[in-house]
Amino acid sequence: MDGVFTKCDSCNQPIYEKDLRARFNVCPNCEHHYPLPATDRIRLLSDSGTFRERDYGLVTDDPLKFEGYGERLAKAKKKSGLNDAVMSGTCEVGGHHIALAALDFRFIGGSMGSVVGEKVARTIELGLSEELPLVIVSASGGARMFEGIYSLMQMAKTSVVLSRFMDGGKPYISVLTDPTFGGVTASFATSADIIIAEPGARIGFAGARVIEQTTKESLPEGFQTSEFQKEHGMVDRIVHRLALKGDLERVLGFLS
């Protein structure tokens, strides 16, 4: 694998896959940030050997027996090695003990169904009961339609839990990565103390294609990127992936 070339979708330059992986899926040539598997995200952020995973075994019940969902789940599990679209647990970041959840876009677009909702809720509760700062890294197309009303209700679930956390004294730092949309953006990902976004990430409520189709509006260059959201006052900082750990250590230093 190490000798394999690939072409960057963003700059069209050939890059070594090995180099791309060593840089946590950031193009060495143009710095484009590709989605990052949750396992790598945790390796990127946590102090070596400190991550303790929780709730790995949670799986969805496919409550609506939705056509095609079973196959999609099986494929996603195989592709990602995960049971659903989030990994969660505790770890240390620069010596700060935190509760951490990272969504994984490879698993049905990082969409939020019962398992994502439940594991995010449990991570928030862990932060509350153990008095830990909370960091959630989002990457999601939104709600998981295959779970119908259950997926919509995960927005309510994470919100009622997060509301309690926010009344405590510990910080919640939300990291938005490419892409973060829909029910995830419209629930736990944006009601944070601090919002950090990765460069060039697409972040919003409705996707650009949906907006163009329904309103026939032409959308400006860079619409819904992190830079656009920062300009509109929606995120605090844009931080390069390879500087993210250091950035979190700094902000945790101020808040704990």
Add this chain to the structure above:
Amino acid sequence: MMLDFERPILELEQRIGELRNLAGESRELQAEIARLEDALDGAKRRIFSNLTPYQRVQIARHPERPNFRSYRDALADDFYELAGDRLHGDDTAVRGGFAQIFGHDVVLVGHDKGADVESRVAGNFGMAHPEGCRKVNRLYELAGKFGLPLVLLVDTPGAFAGRQAEERGQAWAISADLMALAKVPVPVVSFIIGEGGSGGALAMCVADHVGMLENSYLSVIAPEACASIIFRDPSRAAEAAAALKLTASDLKGHGVADEIVPEPLGGAHRSPEKTIERVGESLERVLESFAGKNSETLLRNRHDRYRSIGAHAEAWRI
């Protein structure tokens, strides 16, 4: 406006009307009218007792269905409307203010689908922009501060998906509403009176009591959009509507709705007054039952209710 599946009903009604004009004293015609009336009743029962989920969605969207304005005018003795989000503007896709309902002072909020073309357009067909969501947030805060129960009438295709809505933080505004509902220390009573489209609807129905009219719906996505994304075929909307389990009875079964208010035979759009009366009766009963409830209990129950919704299993532990 006539829905396709209502055609037999409307045709019978038309013929009855015509015969009435002609009949006069004619026994024969009177008998025919009586026969047709029986047939009409039969047709209504046949059609309306076998509605598919997608037909219910169409009824929920019917332009003549009673909407926020009709309920406000019929049920609120004194509606003192409040406007604006104090940041950007006033979005009339949602309206709200103080109201007296069956002797209770409340904060009444609802999506306003308008009464005619002009007001429908002005209210963006009940699809709120962020300033609408933030107005609602203000109203939640006011209700909490002054101890007034919240009565929320849900009737929206969804929060608006548009350029300006994104520029002003639509997702942020919805998230803030959910967070506000999670902790507002007064009774929250939601009624889905028509459409319950996704996050925009949810921002008004994280509640202590969720009532649904028989032909209303609540869904994570519109069936048409679901069909085109998942089935890659927008013409399969009826199938998507069935698969999404979005009807009032589905939602009651899944613990999302507490109560289904039956609509008069033929649907709310054909008997608006009767429908509003039934919602009013339920509202009166629910407001009465929450009167004097301790806010800590309310908040704990609300938390526990939404905390427990999910369909996950512990395959194994590590």
